[in-house]
Amino acid sequence: MKAHARKGFANILDRAEWLGPIMLAPAILYILALIAFPFGLALLYSVSDVTTGRQGLSLVGLENFRGILESPTFRKALKNTFIFTFVSQFLVMVLAQIMALALQQRFAGKPVVRFLLLLPWVAPIALGTIGWKWMYDSLYSVINWTLQALHIFGPNTWPYWLGEPDLAMIAVILVHVWRMFPFATVILLAGLTSLPQEVLEAASVDGAGFWRRLFQIIIPMLRPIMTVAVLFGIVFTFADMTVIYVLTRGGPYDSTHVLGSLAFFVGIIGGDLGEGAAISVFLFPLLLAVAIVMLRIARRTEVD
Amino acid sequence: MRSTLFAVVTFFTVFAAFPFYWMLITTFKRTGDLYNLQNNPFIFNEPPTWEHLHLLFFGTLFPRWLLNTFFVGAIVVGITLFVAVPAAYSLARLVGRWGESLGIGIFLTYLVPPTLLFIPLSRVIATLGLQDSLWSLVVVYPSFTIPFCTWLLMGFFKSIPRDIEEAARVDGCSRLGAVVRVVLPLSLAGILTVIIFTFTLVMQEFVYGLTFITSASQKTISVGVPTDLVRGDVYYWGPLMAGCLIASVPVAILYNFFLDRFIAGFTVGAIK
Numbered sequence: 001m002k003a004h005a006r007k008g009f010a011n012i013l014d015r016a017e018w019l020g021p022i023m024l025a026p027a028i029l030y031i032l033a034l035i036a037f038p039f040g041l042a043l044l045y046s047v048s049d050v051t052t053g054r055q056g057l058s059l060v061g062l063e064n065f066r067g068i069l070e071s072p073t074f075r076k077a078l079k080n081t082f083i084f085t086f087v088s089q090f091l092v093m094v095l096a097q098i099m100a101l102a103l104q105q106r107f108a109g110k111p112v113v114r115f116l117l118l119l120p121w122v123a124p125i126a127l128g129t130i131g132w133k134w135m136y137d138s139l140y141s142v143i144n145w146t147l148q149a150l151h152i153f154g155p156n157t158w159p160y161w162l163g164e165p166d167l168a169m170i171a172v173i174l175v176h177v178w179r180m181f182p183f184a185t186v187i188l189l190a191g192l193t194s195l196p197q198e199v200l201e202a203a204s205v206d207g208a209g210f211w212r213r214l215f216q217i218i219i220p221m222l223r224p225i226m227t228v229a230v231l232f233g234i235v236f237t238f239a240d241m242t243v244i245y246v247l248t249r250g251g252p253y254d255s256t257h258v259l260g261s262l263a264f265f266v267g268i269i270g271g272d273l274g275e276g277a278a279i280s281v282f283l284f285p286l287l288l289a290v291a292i293v294m295l296r297i298a299r300r301t302e303v304d
Numbered sequence: 305m306r307s308t309l310f311a312v313v314t315f316f317t318v319f320a321a322f323p324f325y326w327m328l329i330t331t332f333k334r335t336g337d338l339y340n341l342q343n344n345p346f347i348f349n350e351p352p353t354w355e356h357l358h359l360l361f362f363g364t365l366f367p368r369w370l371l372n373t374f375f376v377g378a379i380v381v382g383i384t385l386f387v388a389v390p391a392a393y394s395l396a397r398l399v400g401r402w403g404e405s406l407g408i409g410i411f412l413t414y415l416v417p418p419t420l421l422f423i424p425l426s427r428v429i430a431t432l433g434l435q436d437s438l439w440s441l442v443v444v445y446p447s448f449t450i451p452f453c454t455w456l457l458m459g460f461f462k463s464i465p466r467d468i469e470e471a472a473r474v475d476g477c478s479r480l481g482a483v484v485r486v487v488l489p490l491s492l493a494g495i496l497t498v499i500i501f502t503f504t505l506v507m508q509e510f511v512y513g514l515t516f517i518t519s520a521s522q523k524t525i526s527v528g529v530p531t532d533l534v535r536g537d538v539y540y541w542g543p544l545m546a547g548c549l550i551a552s553v554p555v556a557i558l559y560n561f562f563l564d565r566f567i568a569g570f571t572v573g574a575i576k
Contacts, residue, residue, distance in 0.1 A: 268422070268515055
């Protein structure tokens with residue numbers, strides 16, 4: 001056979017045991033160098049006093065962690081990160097479920113609807129968010145104008161969305177929901193269209209009404225795909241700093257900071273890399289939990 | 305039921321698209337009309353104007369940012385393809401049983417967020433002397449495009465029947481030759497998906513761009529528009545919204561063509 005006549009280097013490339021790792025090596029190297037290594041560095045920084053001003057670093061044990069846990073700003077940021085993530089993802093799931101069911105029906109103009117629906121997800125996060133910032137503007141908010149014109153707001157009601165702590169939190173959650181629900185909708189729709197029709201039809205024949213079909217059959221069958229959509233949504237929202245930075249810069253009065261944005265202000269703008277790293281390390285436990293759950297889903301679908 | 309459907313679809317579509325409609329109107333409204341609370345904001349009370357677009361393209365660094373973004377995007381696409389295509393092929397074909405596990409492992413690194421890595425990376429970038437340079441982005445962006453694209457391509461390569469490759473090898477191709485001559489042409493759709501997806505990821509990225517780059521002329525679109533179209537505390541909403549629109553819509557159009565592939569990538573096989 002001609003294949004065996006080649007010599008030397010080309011021969012090595014021809015053997016699966018060599019070619020496989022060789023082709024895989026650049027990717028593995030990249031991941032080690034730009035994800036594993038910085039991750040290790042982050043852990044190291046979190047227990048050191050490194051700053052952007054100095055060259056060296058020395059270990060300080062758990063000093064950074066003690067400092068941030070005593071800081072009310074950090075505790076608020078930690079709380080906010082969870083609140084923003086889970087409230088918004090819950091709303092996303094509800095909205096996405098409704099819209100996915102709607103998109104399963106036949107109606108005219110579906111490609112246009114799909115295009116418009118996806119805009120929040122595909123537009124760069126910072127740009128979509130700054131669009132909302134304009135909509136929330138303290139003087140010219142179109143939201144306020146419209147609600148006042150519809151007489152839902154009285155003549156003296158003009159909420160200062162980004163200027164009052166509670167309103168700001170609602171404003172942030174709204175942006176997160178707006179951004180993520182198209183993604184979840186599209187994934188759920190894919191799940192819905194892959195559901196075996198026979199089961200649904202059998203249920204119809206048995207007299208199950210719409211709501212029963214929905215809650216007792218459709219939603220349970222959609223569980224794996226819903227879990228995937230929720231997990232991605234959680235990761236993208238939990239680790240986000242862009243929405244906060246662009247919309248509120250963490251204000252008003254540091255009340256809307258999340259872990260990511262606080263780490264940025266402390267570590268990059270403030271220069272205290274050690275403390276910034278300690279803040280961002282708090283992201284890791286939840287992400288690890290998400291990764292484990294995703295692994296379980298992936299393994300379960302393999303067993304099938 | 306029909307009217308409920310109509311109401312639901314309309315409500316969600318408006319909810320999703322209204323901010324962009326608002327960007328569109330703001331782009332073309334005269335400043336006097338824009339900042340006048342007596343006017344109905346939804347209509348043009350004064351005739352539309354090109355002035356904001358004019359300012360955006362001739363009075364700001366917007367064209368420079370567009371160039372920067374394309375520059376970074378093109379190179380990152382190149383790096384991603386160069387690394388992810390062989391890696392995905394290797395995982396799909398050549399690494400046996402633990403190929404699947406490795407593949408999932410690589411995919412999971414996509415979940416390690418920039419907000420965890422950006423602090424140490426800022427130091428690494430400064431040490432490498434790439435601070436405030438577009439090359440810092442070129443180096444770092446593949447760290448999140450490669451994992452996802454490897455995973456995407458793995459699915460593609462697996463769906464190509466082995467017999468085709470075997471046939472090429474019987475005909476005298478080396479393994480590598482079989483890949484180049486047979487597998488790659490068949491996976492063109494997958495490769496195109498990777499190109500588009502990588503490019504959109506580059507356009508959307510904000511955290512690394514904000515962290516590594518401080519000079520206005522070196523910024524990308526995603527960072528420059530929200531941070532630089534401001535004088536002190538005053539936002540230039542007209543040109544700002546114009547910039548957002550111009551940067552968002554092409555990405556949206558591209559994305560729509562490749563939507564099904566992206567979903568397949570995200571669903572981790574949870575749908576069969």
